Amino acid sequence: MADRSVLIDENDSLLNFCISDTVIKKPKLHSKFTSGIMSEEEFAYHTGRLYKYCLKPVRDMHQLHKNRIMGMKIIDHLILKADSSYISIPHVMRIIWSVMSCIHHFQLRLRTGTIAFIHYSRKRTTEKCLKSYSRLIRIFHPSMHRIILNAILVFYKEGKLWEFEFACTDLIVDLMMIYTNFEQALDDILNVIETVGEENVTEARYLIQVLYEVLRKVQSPVISEPLVNRFLSMLESSIVPKITDRFNYGPLRRGIELCIMNTIAHLSLKGLFLVLKKLVTKMAVIEDDEAMLLNLGNLAAYAAGRYRPKTFRHYITQEIFDALNVLNKKPQTSAVSVCARIWHNLLDRNNNLLVFSTPRIYLQDCNYKINIKECVRGDKIFFKEWRTVIYDLVLVNCRMVHGLSQMEGMFQLMAVSLSTIPCGYTASTYVSAALSVQDYAFQISKENLVKSHHLHAIVLSIMSLVCYVHKAEVFYEYVNSIMERRAEWAPHLNPPLKLEYQYAQHHILWNRPDLFFEDWETRYGLWKCFRVKIKHPEGKEKEAV
Template sequence: MSYAKEAPFGLNVNPVANLSERREPSPPNDSSRKSVYIDEARYYILISEMNNECLTHNSDTYKIHLARIKGLKIINKILKNSEKSYVTLQHIVQIVWCTLSCVHHFQIRLCQSQNIVSFGKWRQSQEALETFDRLVQTYPEMDFLILKSILKFFREAKLWGNEFMSHDLLTRFLAFTSDKSAVIYELLTVCEEYTASNNITEARELLRIIDKMFEDYEWKSISESLLEKLFELFFSSIGPGADDEDNLLIIQKGLEVCLRHVLESLYNHDLMSAIRLLLNWVKNEGVSESILLEIGSMLEYAAMNYRTKLYKESLPNDVIDSLLKLISSKNMLQSLLGNRVMHYLIDRCNNRLKFDTPRVFYENSKYTIVVNNYHEQDKQFLQKHREAFHASVLTSIMTHGMRQLNLESSYTLIALLMVEIPCAYTAAAGVCLAMAIQEATFENENFNMNQSHRLHATVMSIMSLVCYVFNAKVFYDYLSTIIDRRAEFAPHLNPPLKRIYEYNQHHVHWDKPELFFEDWEARYGLWKCFKQDEKKNFLT
């Protein structure tokens, strides 16, 4: 926008000197305007008359009505027939205030009418709104000053409660201005000032208007500064000191609803900017659980609305690195959040809920799983990040795998990669990770028996999913052998996961080698699967 924030607002504020000086009128370019052209002396007379008709109070309502009708005609005459060189900053403020005064007057009369005469009042109201549109279009280079004048008028007249008028006028202004993000930014600043002064009623009313503007208007792009402002307000409402009087706690829910409408309306580029901003907050080690839950919920919602295409093009390296650091975090909630956000970003075929918990995928059975088409760019993405994925997921499982919720979340991530990038490289990476989980479970003394059983059951589920997705016949034969042995002697090592396991007398409670996967058998199963058909990528 064009003008600095220190531009004057009040009607009695002296304008900037060089702009308030009278200038010689430039000759009109169009001969058709010569008959209606207003000279500078006449222009100043009209400005004075406009102020008298629109900004002077009168106890006689009929006289006020006549004054507003006359004032509206004067405003239109100024907008249509005066030279821009006459206009000062103070005049812009006066014209805006007079126009809003007319709009307010005619809308009040319209709302009070419930008879056939109301059509005439509706027409007067529409003429006032059209004058407002003409004002914004006539001085596009002064849109910031016009906005500031509108906000000052609403604040001093306490009109935020008139949601129809304030929302309608601001939406109209939004349609004509070039920097739409700056409009919302200023509204948020006013909302913040209201809250700081404990004017919660006005803050709530203004927040409802902002929310409605986000909900109704199609935002093709949004500035990063506006996103930062929105999130800063939200963070302030839930952050340290949120119990003080001068914070935004009381309008936290309104901010949350508004932010969700913002995230729903954003395109991928801006959504990724929002995800980056939120990640910067949640990856801090000292963040409290309450803040992590609130911001994490918003981060998940942003990821859910993101539309991923090819991984290599849609998922930036810095975002993947940040998520993998979250997944490997020592904080249980951060690790869980990293997994869940990654689910939303990589799940293009809506399989997330189908992999909510480990299960055995049996041969010759049908499951409602959608296996994605193979793309070379997706494979390149996995090749670039495979080691980091392997290390982060393994660390997460070994650190938080004793909690079933975290274990299931890690399993979901592994399973989604299997069906989203269906190629031999993915199968090998999945089997390698499963074998690493099995080996680490043997060596980790921190897990009790129930927790170890759940980890081994998860390994079984990963192996069976690899066999199912790639139709690995030989691997399936080996898998079935392990399943049958476990079913007879150690059913607690097979899915589903249980909170408490029950045992019979003949059940094996020690790590009998025949009940677990051998590395060379798994390698052979993969080799037989892909060696016979090197171009085989996914189950048809």
């Protein structure tokens, strides 16, 4: 029995394919109650009818509706009776286009119904059609998934259906749930975006919107390094276009950012580490491009916020530290602020960042809803190894930052560390850093009085937080004495931070010693809190010298 292919009709040139019109006698069909698998002849007969009802243009809208209903019945019959071994690559393309033409038709009708009952009926028909699609793609062999994806993209591209927001996202998401090679699918979609972007930027933007919605809904905990590099390369080209770029990524910049963020949201620790390392390494080599630095910094801060290891010791490596250290020593204020953001997001394992939104006085026996857990030994060793780097970061921050938001970012870095790793190393490091910040505030009091007030307020807030976290009663007495004297004679040195300060006649604007912290007093307060106690045989405790 010979097969021959013919074109549908001269008027049907809108369709870019040939429909098989095999000349065969109508086979003897099984009864509709028979549960057996259809024969290959029956499969060819039913697919031919399907293409006729779903892919051939019809001007009469009533006849079109009848054809689509008949097409859905045939699709449901194929799902129940067809053997997957009969399905070849041309069959996949045409069957997928057929079911998508039905989905398109029923969704158009859903938009025009005004009466509640009619709308409900059309909605049920549309949902039934989508369920049939979901069942249909699961009968195909996994090797056909790539063809299904490209069939969906071609259907929407040729029909220019992106702007109507039909179910392209839902169709691709459903396919991705069973797709055997997720990264291959992403590469295919990115290739289509790049190709379409050369001809029609609007279509490329619609397609990247579909992509970031797919990445938001489909969870993929692993990502390969080549795919990370491709996304970052696209983002860099969208921020600062180069002559060597093959495609114009500029209009897709926000969409690419959302794609990366939605990818980061589902990554495992290993994947997050890879992305974070790539981002901070790229930021470390950026010279004068502030836009690039801020965009990559936002992504790095987001990745750091998602990075939640049980202990920091083995998950924050030398590479990340070196890159952040280089970033912290850059002359740009934005680089230092971004570095601080990455650090406090990275260390905020107990989700206390919002509690430390601004400096305040932490009073004794009050509840500030700070989540403080027992210090993990690995975290203590981690901070012991890197405390000098973090100490330098705080000092560079206090010199570089300007404005309330950047001041609050510096405070958040110290406060989050104190609450996440509550041990003697963090307390002593940040008390020492606070005293150094106080010395710097003395130096700039004549040049920038408001900034010096902000720094003194942050110092008091950190000292009170150390007392609150470690329940340091003796240290609390000293901090409270300074706070009370300031409240009477220099309230501008206490939190909260203000844009402008008003001074009363009796307020002290010179550096009176009893309004500030003394080194030996703070050392004594820390010693009383963290002193080692030795138990004697008699059961009494004695302080170790």
